[in-house]
Amino acid sequence: MHDKIRRGAAGLAALLLAAPVWAAGAGAKSEPKTVDPARDWDHLWNEVIVDITIIGILFAIVTAWFIWQARRRPGNEVGASPKLSPASAVGWVVIPIFVFLSIDLYTAANGWVLWNTFRDVPANRLEIKLEAGMYSWDYTYPNGVRTQNELVVPAGTPVVLRMTSRDTLHSHYIPDFRVKEDSMPGRITYLWFNPTKPGEHLVTCAEYCGVMHGYMAGRIVVKAPEEYAAWMKGEETSLAAATAPAAVPATATKPAKTAAKKT
Ligand SMILES: [Cu+2]
Numbered sequence: 368m369h370d371k372i373r374r375g376a377a378g379l380a381a382l383l384l385a386a387p388v389w390a391a392g393a394g395a396k397s398e399p400k401t402v403d404p405a406r407d408w409d410h411l412w413n414e415v416i417v418d419i420t421i422i423g424i425l426f427a428i429v430t431a432w433f434i435w436q437a438r439r440r441p442g443n444e445v446g447a448s449p450k451l452s453p454a455s456a457v458g459w460v461v462i463p464i465f466v467f468l469s470i471d472l473y474t475a476a477n478g479w480v481l482w483n484t485f486r487d488v489p490a491n492r493l494e495i496k497l498e499a500g501m502y503s504w505d506y507t508y509p510n511g512v513r514t515q516n517e518l519v520v521p522a523g524t525p526v527v528l529r530m531t532s533r534d535t536l537h538s539h540y541i542p543d544f545r546v547k548e549d550s551m552p553g554r555i556t557y558l559w560f561n562p563t564k565p566g567e568h569l570v571t572c573a574e575y576c577g578v579m580h581g582y583m584a585g586r587i588v589v590k591a592p593e594e595y596a597a598w599m600k601g602e603e604t605s606l607a608a609a610t611a612p613a614a615v616p617a618t619a620t621k622p623a624k625t626a627a628k629k630t
Contacts, residue, residue, distance in 0.1 A: 408545040499537035516585035521595035527559040538574035562589040
């Protein structure tokens with residue numbers, strides 16, 4: 368019996384130590400394929416829900432069994448608890464702890480892997496600057512194109528936002544992409560997400576930043592790559608038109624210059 372308990376405890380200890388290593392290894396192996404942290408986030412969430420459901424049902428069954436075992440019997444029978452040897456008493460305490468701790472550590476290890484995915488920005492990303500302010504999200508593309516409260520991105524390209532704030536603390540939250548990060552004055556923070564297919568996604572401020580905080584919403588518009596390219600071309604054209612120096616007819620400037628020289 369003691370041997371059984373010892374073997375069981377040793378097995379669980381091995382599982383406890385192996386789980387995080389295995390989880391980390393599994394994460395590392397699938398890393399090149401992991402391009403959608405939002406899906407990984409959902410996967411881990413479901414895993415946690417399944418874990419705690421199983422644990423909850425197990426606890427309920429064991430508790431019901433104990434209640435049934437210790438029910439009142441006819442004649443006010445006085446029970447006697449079984450005598451446990453020190454080894455089996457320790458086993459009864461340590462083994463359940465190891466079982467639940469191994470589940471926790473397994474989940475924590477997976478969470479760590481996922482966290483690293485959220486922090487490691489893929490190399491083929493589109494970099495966009497974001498300045499948050501009361502009460503708007505101002506995006507600047509690498510070519511100087513700017514948008515407000517609407518970020519248009521191509522499907523299939525990871526997008527990283529380099530964020531700061533011009534006034535107070537804001538938090539750029541995109542629920543559909545399971546990502547949220549503070550933007551604050553004097554500091555550059557970042558977040559990345561992978562828009563895999565065309566669609567629209569809500570952006571909202573997740574840090575109370577003033578009376579209009581609740582209205583500080585925007586959206587991510589994911590377009591098919593060719594539609595995105597066409598949109599960007601249009602934006603570039605209007606940006607060029609807006610930044611070009613005002614065209615002044617040559618004939619109009621010459622007399623002005625000569626007039627200036629005469630005086
Ligand atoms: Cu805000």
